[in-house]
Each structure stands twice: as structure tokens, then as C-alpha cells.
Amino acid sequence: MEFAEFAEHAAGIEAEPADLEVVSLVADLFAEADADLGVVARFVQGRVFPAYSERTLDVGPSLCHEAIARAAGPNVEAADVEARLAEEGDIGRVAASYDTGGQRGLGAFGATDGAPGPTVREVYDELAGLAAAEGAGSQDEKVATLFGLLSRCDGDAEARYLARLVLSEMRIGVGEGTVRDAIAEAFDVDVAAVARALQVSNDYGLVAETAREEGAAGLAGIHLEVGRPVQAMLAQAGSVADAIEAWETVAVETKFDGARVQLHHDPDGRTEVFSRNMEEVTAALPEVVEFAERHLDAPAILDGEVVAVAEDGSPLPFQEVLRRFRRKHDVERMREEVAVELRAFDCLHADGADLLDAPLTERHDALAALLAGTDAVSELLLSDDADDIEAFEADALEAGHEGVMLKDPESTYTPGKRGKQWLKRKPDVETLDLVVTGAEWGEGRRASLLGTFLLSARTEDGYETIGKVATGISDDELADLTDLVEPHVVREDGQTLEVDPQVVFEVGYEEIQRSPTYSSGYALRFPRFLAVRDDKTPESADSLERVERLVESQ
Numbered sequence: 001m002e003f004a005e006f007a008e009h010a011a012g013i014e015a016e017p018a019d020l021e022v023v024s025l026v027a028d029l030f031a032e033a034d035a036d037l038g039v040v041a042r043f044v045q046g047r048v049f050p051a052y053s054e055r056t057l058d059v060g061p062s063l064c065h066e067a068i069a070r071a072a073g074p075n076v077e078a079a080d081v082e083a084r085l086a087e088e089g090d091i092g093r094v095a096a097s098y099d100t101g102g103q104r105g106l107g108a109f110g111a112t113d114g115a116p117g118p119t120v121r122e123v124y125d126e127l128a129g130l131a132a133a134e135g136a137g138s139q140d141e142k143v144a145t146l147f148g149l150l151s152r153c154d155g156d157a158e159a160r161y162l163a164r165l166v167l168s169e170m171r172i173g174v175g176e177g178t179v180r181d182a183i184a185e186a187f188d189v190d191v192a193a194v195a196r197a198l199q200v201s202n203d204y205g206l207v208a209e210t211a212r213e214e215g216a217a218g219l220a221g222i223h224l225e226v227g228r229p230v231q232a233m234l235a236q237a238g239s240v241a242d243a244i245e246a247w248e249t250v251a252v253e254t255k256f257d258g259a260r261v262q263l264h265h266d267p268d269g270r271t272e273v274f275s276r277n278m279e280e281v282t283a284a285l286p287e288v289v290e291f292a293e294r295h296l297d298a299p300a301i302l303d304g305e306v307v308a309v310a311e312d313g314s315p316l317p318f319q320e321v322l323r324r325f326r327r328k329h330d331v332e333r334m335r336e337e338v339a340v341e342l343r344a345f346d347c348l349h350a351d352g353a354d355l356l357d358a359p360l361t362e363r364h365d366a367l368a369a370l371l372a373g374t375d376a377v378s379e380l381l382l383s384d385d386a387d388d389i390e391a392f393e394a395d396a397l398e399a400g401h402e403g404v405m406l407k408d409p410e411s412t413y414t415p416g417k418r419g420k421q422w423l424k425r426k427p428d429v430e431t432l433d434l435v436v437t438g439a440e441w442g443e444g445r446r447a448s449l450l451g452t453f454l455l456s457a458r459t460e461d462g463y464e465t466i467g468k469v470a471t472g473i474s475d476d477e478l479a480d481l482t483d484l485v486e487p488h489v490v491r492e493d494g495q496t497l498e499v500d501p502q503v504v505f506e507v508g509y510e511e512i513q514r515s516p517t518y519s520s521g522y523a524l525r526f527p528r529f530l531a532v533r534d535d536k537t538p539e540s541a542d543s544l545e546r547v548e549r550l551v552e553s554q
């Protein structure tokens, strides 16, 4: 296909306001693309290489402006192009406003007069060559390549879409969904089949060509490939109550505070690590590669988090991982300073089997089998009990993790989707400063310590109970809290203590419910201890009136 033809189609698509019509126009373009279908399916989205590909053009605006200026003729400088861009706001229109491929441009730079315009394939090949340029002189080489292409662009549309393509600013209203629907329409295959093939391959060119050549059966044959990353499944915020309500049994995991990674391991080939944006970060994380090579003996694609760890293995804050992630230089030196480890929580492919459609529990079993004997596999608690989930969360927080993830144990892996199957436990909406008016002794190991604290809100003439907090407190903190509260105990009845209102706790919670359990008529759902407010007196603690206002605003 001539690039001019592609550009004419792009202009038609850009001018079309109706989404459905756009799909049909893109489908027409695909139907006419012949041997260039793969490239065209990407170009139309402003993409030169597949989404997962390492290759980038690395063409910044100034380089592009320089090339346009050169193609525009001897009297035009990059500064003129920039001035025009400031007025127009669109590099495509600016490029088209110069006579880049006309007599002047050709004559001035000695290019062959009357040379044919480039084909789509030629544009692709030139850009691929440009992407490969590196080292000293590569900037000049890139300007020269772009100049060469622009000099061959005769019509306005060619220059317009070429300039936009190289800056990844196609702006013709064609997103991934449009391309998916257009492939289905052009080659008469089911949209769902196209969507699935795109999910596993992230390669619009491959999917378009397969749909045309082999139809639905061909699409079904597109599988995950070790070494070709897929988009990460994402999470929404949600509460423990939401999770139990939705699935009854909840799969609970530690939420690690690191950077998302997808590990691709081929025992006969390479081990590669990709970021959440499918960017390759292998070189920055040699520990992860070494770990995979030591422990994996089958092809695998794993999803997880890379965390920074202290010498004793405890997690370090996220900022520490960032000092390692994507690092290109001094990797070995930084490795001495910040150690990282893999925490794997999902398995997309194990030893020849794609597991995207398997339930979470099965994928997790496969993960545990692959990495048996290591401590890199996330612990998965299956529970329908809010207290158990809270206890798991308390342990995770105490160990220095970010919190917990709540997942549907039956859910499949949906790449790129931010669905309701994975919930990151909703952060507390508000915090309340409440007065400790009672307590209970702990149990077992904690029998000599207070374990649970009864909390009250202030009213005009006293305090009314609203909940108990036992979560979010480490052993050390519990010892300090016992020392703090015990002197105020006024009555003891077995395990239960009555406490003079003296101490104020700051607590988080998920929700406030009306409840007959406590004298205030309200109960906190999932209360969590945050801190002692030793700067507050009980008289300045939160009032029942504030609690009522919070309930109204929920």
C-alpha cells in the first residue's frame, strides 16, 4: 500500500465524527491493506512497533522539527517550525503546511525529482532503521532519515500523518477498541475472539493478519508466548465487606509494596523481566533472573512484585525499589546497596499450559508447585471470616507490608482489566479519635497484655461505646498500650476491664453502621488502631455528634 493511500484513509477517519462509522472506515482500510495489514493495524493507532516491543523511535519534538525544517527548504529553521506549532498546536498540520516534498525541497537537497512517494512498507523499514540507530551521530542519522521520508511526501496528508506517526500523536480517534472491532468487521470474525487474541499477544498486526488468513480458528490458536509480555491484571479499591458479600470465600494475600513485574522464563533460552507497562527491565534486576534460573526448570510466565528487602529479609519501602528498577548503569554497585527479591502471586503459564482461564486457586497451586521450596510465593488465605481476614492483615502490616489484596478465588486472569475480581483493601475513609473506656486481657502468648480496647465517643454528659479495636497493634505496641491503660483500670471482671476515660486512640475504620451492640447505637466496621493521641484529652476526643455527621455523609 502506498503511504499516500494510508494517509488518505487516515484523513477520512479523522473527519468522521460517528464512532460506528469510524470502525467501518478502519475496517475498509484493513481490507485494502493487503501485505501491509500488520503494519497498518499499528500505524492507524500511531504505533510503529507492537506494544510489547522493546523498540522505540526515540524521536523527540526537536529532532522532528529539525527534519521538517530541512525538508521545507533552505529558508526554514527549526525555530520557524516551532513558531508555527505554537500557533497551530498540531505537528501534523505544521508539517503539511510546508512544501516538504515539492520541487523546492527536492531541488534544494538534490533528491531525485519526481521520485515516487514511499509505500507503507518503506516508511516502516525506514523507521525501523531509525529506531536501531544508536551512539554518536545517531541523532544526525535520525534527522537525515526523517528528512528523506518527508522529502518524498508529496501530498499534504502524507506529511501530516508521517509527522504525527513519528511523534506517536496520531490523533484520529482510533483507539485499541476501534481496531479490535474493525478487525472483527473486516474479516468477519467474532469480536470476543479478536479481543482474546489481543489479550494474549498484544500484537495488533499479528491478530489482524491471523483473522484475515485463518479466521476464528487461527485466532484461537494464538497463545501466550514466553518472552512476549501481556498486560497486567489490575485492582479496584474495595472493602472486606464488599469481598465477602460478593464471593463469600475470599482469597486474601499480602499486598507487597514494590514494583509489579512479569517474569518470563525459558529454561532453554532467556529469562526476561517486564514492568507493568511491558517495558523490559531484566538488566536492572539480576537477582530475579538468578532466582528464576536457580528454581525454575520449566517454561513459565509469573506475575508478582519485586520488593526491596533489608538484610533480615524484612520489606523496605517502595522508594528503595525505585532505586533499582529500570536502572541501566551501576547495577552491580546498586545491588550492594539495595537488595531486591521476587514475591510471586500469580502464574499465567506453566510448562506449556496457558492458565489465563483457570481459576485463581488453580493458578496459585501451579505457582506453588513451580516454586516449591522457595519463599517467593505469596501466602494465600481462603476465608469467609472477617476476623480471620483482619488478623491476616494485621500480620501483614506488622511485617511491614502495605496491606492486603482481596481476590475472587474463582476468577480468571484478565490482562489489562481493572475489574472487580481483585480488590485492594479500601483505605480508611476517615479516622476518629476515641476514648478508651474498657479493655480485655489478651489470650495465649498475649495473656499478660491487654489485647482488645473498648472505644467510646464523647457526648454532652459522658461517653458512649462504639466499637472494639484489636487490629493493627504489634506486640511491642501492645506492651506500651498495656502500660498506658492499666493504671486507669477501675474495675475488673474476669477478662474484662472497665477503664477510666483518660486515653485517646486514633482509629481507622471502613464504615460506621447503626448497631444495637454498643450504647452509642453505632458500630465501627473493621476498626484499626493507628496511634495514641497523647496530645489530646478525652474532652477533645471526637463526639457522637461527629460520628452522626459521618454516618450521614457515608
Ligand SMILES: Nc1ncnc2c1ncn2[C@@H]1O[C@H](COP(=O)(O)OP(=O)(O)OP(=O)(O)O)[C@@H](O)[C@H]1O
Residues within 6 Å of the ligand: 234, 235, 253, 254, 255, 256, 257, 258, 259, 260, 305, 345, 378, 405, 424
Ligand atoms: N498480592 C498481590 N496481588 C496483586 N497485586 C499486588 C499484590 N501485592 C502487591 N501488588 C501490587 O498492587 C498493585 C495494585 O494496587 P494499587 O492499585 O495500589 O497499585 P498502583 O500501581 O498504586 O495503582 P493502580 O494499579 O490503581 O494504578 C498491583 O499492580 C501490584 O503492583
